[in-house]
Amino acid sequence: MAKKPRIGVTGTAKFWSPGWWCAALALRLAGATPERISVRHSASGQPLDGLLIGGGDDISPEHYQGDIDKPVKSDPARDELEIRWIKTALDNDIPLMGICRGAQLINVVLGGTLHPDIRSLRQHTYNRPGLLPTKQVKITAESKLADIFNKVHLRVNSLHHQAIKSTGKGLRVVGRDLDEITQAVESDQHKIIAVQWHPEYLIYLPSQFSLFRWLVKNTR
Numbered sequence: 001m002a003k004k005p006r007i008g009v010t011g012t013a014k015f016w017s018p019g020w021w022c023a024a025l026a027l028r029l030a031g032a033t034p035e036r037i038s039v040r041h042s043a044s045g046q047p048l049d050g051l052l053i054g055g056g057d058d059i060s061p062e063h064y065q066g067d068i069d070k071p072v073k074s075d076p077a078r079d080e081l082e083i084r085w086i087k088t089a090l091d092n093d094i095p096l097m098g099i100c101r102g103a104q105l106i107n108v109v110l111g112g113t114l115h116p117d118i119r120s121l122r123q124h125t126y127n128r129p130g131l132l133p134t135k136q137v138k139i140t141a142e143s144k145l146a147d148i149f150n151k152v153h154l155r156v157n158s159l160h161h162q163a164i165k166s167t168g169k170g171l172r173v174v175g176r177d178l179d180e181i182t183q184a185v186e187s188d189q190h191k192i193i194a195v196q197w198h199p200e201y202l203i204y205l206p207s208q209f210s211l212f213r214w215l216v217k218n219t220r
Helices: 016-028 076-091 101-109 144-149 208-215
Strands: 006-008 033-037 050-053 096-099 131-137 151-160 170-175 182-187 192-195
Touching: 006 016, 006 076, 016 208, 033 131, 050 076, 050 101, 050 208, 076 096, 076 101, 096 101, 096 208, 101 182, 101 192, 131 144, 131 192, 144 182, 144 192, 144 208, 170 192, 170 208, 192 208
Parallel strands: 006 033, 006 050, 050 096, 096 192
Antiparallel strands: 131 151, 131 170, 170 182, 182 192
């Protein structure tokens, strides 16, 4: 039997972490072995074939030249941990997937910036957070994501108030919501797919489950 690819999954250190449990289930269903990594869950030391950077608290503004005096709910230790893992994935050409905060942090590591709070920018999309797919997203037709989803119009969930402002090196925007706020980025230089929503809570939708299949398929 072929060995299952091992996918590192970063996230909150809390025991009860719905994001971890749902992402782990999605990866197992896609044929991988997930490994939890956090400030309380040390990596096993076994080689990783892919990496998923999960959602969570705000990113500390000092990492993207933001306003350090602006109050944020941050986790500095997690920032540092995940930044190291993202750099490791980039240096070793390991497939990389970002979810919400994870998408933002990948962008920051590559030199991009963030909107610290998008609520004042909303005109056509509700600010109310939710797990159900109620937000509209348009995907660029000539993109990896369009091929992955096999569609360019999506309904997704939304749990964020920060978002990508300027893209980092090698990234391009391939998904926007009705307010033209970035919802997805990808790279032609690296194996990177990063989305602003939470597909781990939508794996009952084939299009969303296909993101996890992409990550597993692109492992070495």
